[in-house]
Amino acid sequence: MGDDTRAFGCERYAGDLAELALGSLAGRDRARALDHVESCPRCAEELEQLTRVADTLVQVAPEVDPPMGFEVRLFERMGVTPADRSHRRWRVPRWVPVVAAAAAALAVGLGLTLTSSTAPTVSAPARTHDGVVSAPLVEHGETVGRVAFGGTQPWMSMMLADSSARGTVDCVVVTKDGVTHHVGSFVARAGYGAWIAPLRVAPADVRSAEVVSPSGTVIATATLG
């Protein structure tokens, strides 16, 4: 680690990083080590790598068949009713995502929900406390999804539900100077999809976002400002 190590005082914390990664460091030692990691990119990276290995250690346990009836008891507890158990293939669910988890986590962070069973509503753009701007995607006057923009390294997320989008569609944004920018293409399955991508324009400059079919028809629009 050399001079950088001395500059950051890393050698004092070298022994703590492993325990920090394993989650077994406690009290003041943990607080001190975390303080150091926050200000030391080298140790932060080291901690990330060690944490990845520590997490994998929990995963090496053997797989074991649960006792008879486990699944039935579990579904009852979860309030879940399995469909035809012999049916091992099922319809593409309405939430099939491209990068769904990221978008779902984001949506939750924004307090967004999308369900097809509720009556569609159209609401105004919203700005969250961390500067993220979101707006409904509207198709023929009905909300069919949501877009959000934000980040110091700008990103854009989009979720569609019950839209008429099918197959590969384009996402474009129109900036306040009237210029259209292509952000990316993604696959909407049966009108549903979730997607997140880097944005190459400043979120504050975005006037609207559109979902566009391959033929150039605008399927849905979100107006931001």
Next chain:
Amino acid sequence: MVRESRVAEGDLSDEALLAGMAVGEQSAAVSFVRRYQRRVFGLAYSMTGDAGVAEDVAQEAMTRVWRHAPVFDPRRGSVASWVLTITRNLAIDALRLRRAVPTDPDEFSGAALRSGEHVPEDAVPRGDARDTVRAALGVLPVEQRRAVVLAAVYGRTALEISESEGIPLGTAKTRIRTALMRLRAAVEHAEGARDG
């Protein structure tokens, strides 16, 4: 056309299933449970050595995953890591509450190694970090393996390990750190070999 509008449940990623659960899709929950129940129960059983306790732990873990799916953050790690860490923490709580005796870390390691069903050098071509770590665990000195398993799986602090193993605190810390560094080196080596 029906065939085109359907996908096998195995085609969906863990993240996709969890995203479905986050919006209340029961079909996603069913698939997720079927995909993970053997791993979740396996971890709980490996730690507690008691099928009844393990079932309680596994059921609670799956229920929490279902309930908390919306807060899963993929930037913080994989779905498997999240689910199995929830399971591990519940198993630790169950052991403490019931004052039960956890399985010996050697038994845990032995079961993990047997489940690999291959020799360490096979780990690289298989390309799974679990295989690599499992294989590397198998070649660690036994005292280091015990220390790192006690810390990573059973949530023991270095002080607790020093007491249970009858060794100085500094030795416990060294064993934990050395073991984890060796495992990391094995993972890096495997990744380097894969990347060419």
